[in-house]
Amino acid sequence: MKIIIKFFAIALLISFVACKKDAKDPEPEPTPVTPAPTTGTLKLEFEHMVDTLPLDFVQSYVNANLDTFKISTLKYYISNVVLTKTDNSTFVEANSYHLVDVASPVSTILNIANVPVGSYKSLSFTLGVDSARNNSGAQTGDLDPAKGMFWTWTSGYIMFKLEGSSPQSGSTGKGLTYHIGGFGGVNKTQRNFNFNFASTTSNITGSNSPMIHLSVDLNEFFKNPTTINVATQFFQMSTGVNAKTYADNYADMISFEHVHN
């Protein structure tokens, strides 16, 4: 009998040692008092405009070249969101890739979760997807190529996609097609944005969910520094110097409006 007991003991020991990574620590006792939250969620709202008019897919607008146009698709990536506190410490969102698709209103408000409690004075992000993720094979979430924002014949994300129509368009179908991409080199099309909240701060307490309002002016896509003439510039679906022209235009497309705490 003693042998059997000894054997039990040894076997138990072995099974413990052999499966260390499977062994679960005992569950911690639930604490009766909920501690004060240490993080909260911040919302970034993108409001789309053409000059002073709110964007919809029905109205006609007029661009800097005085071409009349309508928009039917507007999608772009916002990535690598960073928030800076008043003490200059930063919060870098993990796995920070968001596809804004105007056809899907929920996607125009980004929920930035797990932001440490504190007061924040500035925000930065990139329009587009960094080069690393363009080179890393099959991705999930908003970077899933099934989202229709990945070029298949020349691998890489479409950073910004605007489609619509214009009677002045040089295309036979009067369409406007701008798929802007290119992730490396001199013609890369990602653009960085930095916003100081001026005299205000965005205060994360853990129980509120503050919102930062940003406005996106699509007329900026058609001007500054290059005024787009849709009679000749109605189609872009590849990387290169032309794509860069559009990216330089959208580099000042987003501006900071205000903070709601």
Place this chain on the structure above:
Amino acid sequence: MNKFAIIIFLFGFLIFASCKVDPKIIEPLPSDNLVEVVPLGWPQPIYSFSVNTISEDKFVLGRALFYDPILSEDSTISCGSCHQQFVAFAHADHNVSHGIYDRVGTRNSPGLFNLTWHPLFMHDGGVNHIEVQPLAPISNTLEMGANINPVIVKLQASSKYRNMFLKAFGTEVVSSQNMFRAMTQFMGLMYSYNSKFDLYKRRENNVELSDAELRGYNLFLTNCNTCHKEPLFSDFDFRSNGLAVNPLVNDIGREHITNSPQDKYKFKTPSLRNIAKTAPYMHDGRFNTLQQCLDHYANVKPNLINLDPLLLNNGLPLSSQDKQDIIAFLNTLTDYKFLADKRFADPNY
């Protein structure tokens, strides 16, 4: 004492069952184990299976997808239609690709093997990662014509695939990432390194090359190896080997991707492994025989745009005997074991 034995047995079993075996160890398939291979003397591959860990279930799923026309818009064409095992996964007798509704493409379908060493894919290098490679034919309106979303819907609706995804990835939910990773397992494990030439190099089974083959090998080292570099038989760079431009197609090659005029008419150096099997040849399949390829190299027009400097002197100085010898050597690069490897065969036959 009997009880004692049972207890020992039970404990042994418990220990076993409580530690799940590392997923890398897998059941042998018909002819071989599924493992990452770096043949002797080869460089490290570019794609490693460190994230996409190898399992038989993923491989089997990838193979099923590769051979299933469900991936094309009208469910008529599979990857295997244009990439056939008996010709090292090139397309036999087709100079340019033949897709859905009999649409004809502009490029020749290359053989598929040793893909994890390729830094870029396609004749123009437009695809930068093996995992996103399947997107290109699926979305090409001349090839399979489908968008990836309807394909995912079709796979999700199939109980066979739900079950296979469950086994491979622990979820019935079909995602493009899991689909592509499974296909990468199948394609990425298509290693070809057992040709007569490989056995000779590794001094296996007392394999010797004939005099003609050896002469051919030496000529190859002098004339071809800079571009078709051993052991993969490609430098994976983009070059113009002096083919006259076909004005009807005017395929600008690499420039299409880089927008750089220096890349006009440059194409990826193809591997010459299994070359005796992958006719027709060149990006547009313009040559049907190796003899025609060598005749081309022996007479290259020097005035072509971006012609590779190695070929500026009217091509390569090859006598007709030299050409015969080089062809004899190229014939030693066929890996019959690979062509017949049941693991890579269409499971429906």
